[in-house]
Amino acid sequence: MKKIINVPENYTDDMLKGIYSAHKQVKYVADDLRCYCIADKKPGKVAIVTGGGTGHLPLFLGYVGENLLDGCGVGSVFQSPSAEQIYEISKEVEAGSGILYLYGNYTGDIMNFDMAAEMLEMDDIKTRSIVGADDVLSNKLPETRRGVAGIFFMYKYAGAAAAEMGSLDEVYEAANTAKQNTRTVGFALTPCVIPELGHANFSLAENEMAFGMGIHGEPGVWNGDIKTAKELADEAVGEILDDIEIGNGDEVAVLINGLGASSIEELYILSGEVSEILSSKGIKIYKTFVGEYATSMEMAGASISICKLNSDKEKAWLDMEVKTPFIRL
Amino acid sequence: MKKIINVPENYTDDMLKGIYSAHKQVKYVADDLRCYCIADKKPGKVAIVTGGGTGHLPLFLGYVGENLLDGCGVGSVFQSPSAEQIYEISKEVEAGSGILYLYGNYTGDIMNFDMAAEMLEMDDIKTRSIVGADDVLSNKLPETRRGVAGIFFMYKYAGAAAAEMGSLDEVYEAANTAKQNTRTVGFALTPCVIPELGHANFSLAENEMAFGMGIHGEPGVWNGDIKTAKELADEAVGEILDDIEIGNGDEVAVLINGLGASSIEELYILSGEVSEILSSKGIKIYKTFVGEYATSMEMAGASISICKLNSDKEKAWLDMEVKTPFIRL
The missing domain is CATH 3.40.50.10440 (Dihydroxyacetone kinase; domain 1)
Structure with a gap:
């Protein structure tokens, strides 16, 4: 550990x-x-x-x-x-x-x-x-x-x-x-270790990932070879858009969240891919948040959340400044 | 990778x-x-x-x-x-x-x-x-x-x-x-992988860490069993205080920096230990920053920086609000 x-x-x-x-x-x-x-x-x-x-x-x-x-x-x-x-x-x-x-x-x-x-x-x-x-x-x-x-x-x-x-x-x-108005899809590349246990609850092979895994390591929808950032963005955004009606002309906020160990650099690579996919569908991104917002200790992986915006009121709520010891926007 | x-x-x-x-x-x-x-x-x-x-x-x-x-x-x-x-x-x-x-x-x-x-x-x-x-x-x-x-x-x-x-x-x-007025001591628990290489430049055994390792994996001053947060804080703060005169009655700012994979929870455990050590020496902490400020991708580990404060001017500089896409204080 x-x-x-x-x-x-x-x-x-x-x-x-x-x-x-x-x-x-x-x-x-x-x-x-x-x-x-x-x-x-x-x-x-x-x-x-x-x-x-x-x-x-x-x-x-x-x-x-x-x-x-x-x-x-x-x-x-x-x-x-x-x-x-x-x-x-x-x-x-x-x-x-x-x-x-x-x-x-x-x-x-x-x-x-x-x-x-x-x-x-x-x-x-x-x-x-x-x-x-x-x-x-x-x-x-x-x-x-x-x-x-x-x-x-x-x-x-x-x-x-x-x-x-x-x-x-x-x-x-x-x-x-x-x-x-919000949907999330995530994936993990490594497990994390609960300190009191001292070892991971499951393992992922050298080139294996778990798509859809929960933030406590709940099983996902598939385990398989690590895909590219573009493929992961495609699949995650696809799952989200199958679940909520967002299309050409709609506006959204995007949250690219790191699960812990994945570098900030990787989160931005993923964010760039998500942005391209949404643009290609005529969906406008009002605001993008990238960083660690909900982690699983040292788990490698990320999640993509999309929040559909329907009103100026919602944008004002999103834009309101916040200040905590951890989050300042 | x-x-x-x-x-x-x-x-x-x-x-x-x-x-x-x-x-x-x-x-x-x-x-x-x-x-x-x-x-x-x-x-x-x-x-x-x-x-x-x-x-x-x-x-x-x-x-x-x-x-x-x-x-x-x-x-x-x-x-x-x-x-x-x-x-x-x-x-x-x-x-x-x-x-x-x-x-x-x-x-x-x-x-x-x-x-x-x-x-x-x-x-x-x-x-x-x-x-x-x-x-x-x-x-x-x-x-x-x-x-x-x-x-x-x-x-x-x-x-x-x-x-x-x-x-x-x-x-x-x-x-x-x-x-x-600033000194830093860091340590790594895992290496990181340069994407173009696809593998780490060195390895650390299951319970091994590297004290004093640089943010590109430059060798540290010792490799050995992972110590407790308290021991690491003691040793790091000790090295810093051997190098710069800070003592009873002095004021400092502290930066507890995560190298990438170590959880925010761990950074606060370390921060708590640093705070206790400094208090026990009569050194007052004006402000503590905890988070990822300088990383090495997915390297696990942390660094402790101490900045001695000598004037109200310096405190005002420290307190001035800053706003970038990555850092907001």
Whole structure:
């Protein structure tokens, strides 16, 4: 295991100590490092709380900050945060207008966010919940798909709507607009290692890749020889456009996300290919984001997310400046 | 070779095409993708030009943007840009107040930047040159050290001084202030692969690392079993503090830089250890930067840079907002 760590079991807490010591814009509550909150809350604003396992930075906690999210439950590597942690965070960040729970479509997370919501109901704090489920190849049925990098657009729209002092329903609808219009396809070239295990859960041969693989190493739709960036872009964009109606004259935002080990150089090679494919179909790219937005530690690979834009409102949400210790746009 | 690429020989140009298509704030001149410039120049400002091989993103071209640099000569992977390319970029970005050449201490780069400076002299354009040479373990003699991630602080100070409309000498002195006060120590856990070669130049065993290794794989001071984050932080900070006088009551900025494959989580684990060590010595951290600032493609590993702060002026330079397609602070 080639990692810069101390005791593997302390991976998550050691990481959190490092984050709190580097960044004073965030804090923890309930004496629990894993109850991660923005340091200052804005009265009257809908609070947005996310959560999920460690191992995906900047997802999830990296999105807590100005014009994005207010709190994040931090689980161990690839594990859900507890209902109690989500509850404690929620009590801290609630600012009088209710809370939107916005996270990825994974069973453990759903169970714990739902339990926290029930606990808050007894405190007369209103919540609504929405899950990211953008991974096209994880399931044919949209509602059962896994949430991956495309949650970025949900965070962006919801964070902007909350910053504009929208109501809980309006913030929910902003997140839902992004959800309905976003699709992601990803692929991995290497596995990653869960520190507590010390070895990868599966292996890929020297020239083998896994197309459609999930960010926890969930199996993809095919394993085979590594294709070229152009072929991968073609196949991924093809899968996305088979799943959502986007065509000549439409406008989109594109997110080229690195899973961890793949170089920034490679992400731009891939981005260039995606841009050419979309242009050739008469689809206009309003904005391209390239970088690490949702990772799997040291997994090599990338994902391509496309978010269809239908209004100037959506563009304004996309353009709103955001500032967290991890994400600044 | 586990890379998302097309033809290996096109790695650099395919990357550049992707960058230009994603980001309209930058452009190329002289019909050469590798002559990378900011799209709009500011009359009367000292122009800052850097350059170096591909494979280190966001170094070097990623620092071209607001309150940082104005142009960058882009070489092939780990190769220098040509004197002609540097000359063409210089002619484009020069804005009436001369040019600072600011790049890493490598023979090919020095030769080509010096040639470009001579060509510009015949055009009556004034240049000054300064090289980053922050890698403590690369040589005992400071002037012969390699330039690595610590060049970030030189870019930051010089970019700020130029934005304040300082003279060429003042911008040079700002870069030199950062140079004199910055030291870096790094280590690698895996090699990286030059696309055109298709295989790594050396190997590290399953539990082996290289302490002091350079960002092109230059040999370090020891190879051995992977140490803990705490041990690595202790040794790296120890080497730095042996080389520059920083002690109780002093203030510093810290840069924890990922070389590529190491997860952001690991960088924060390392950052937390560095923070504890400095605190225990009474050294105050004014600001911590954590992320990928100077990489070696998919090399696993990290570097620690410490920049001693001596004045409010330096803090203001550090705090000045910067905005490039790659770096926003």
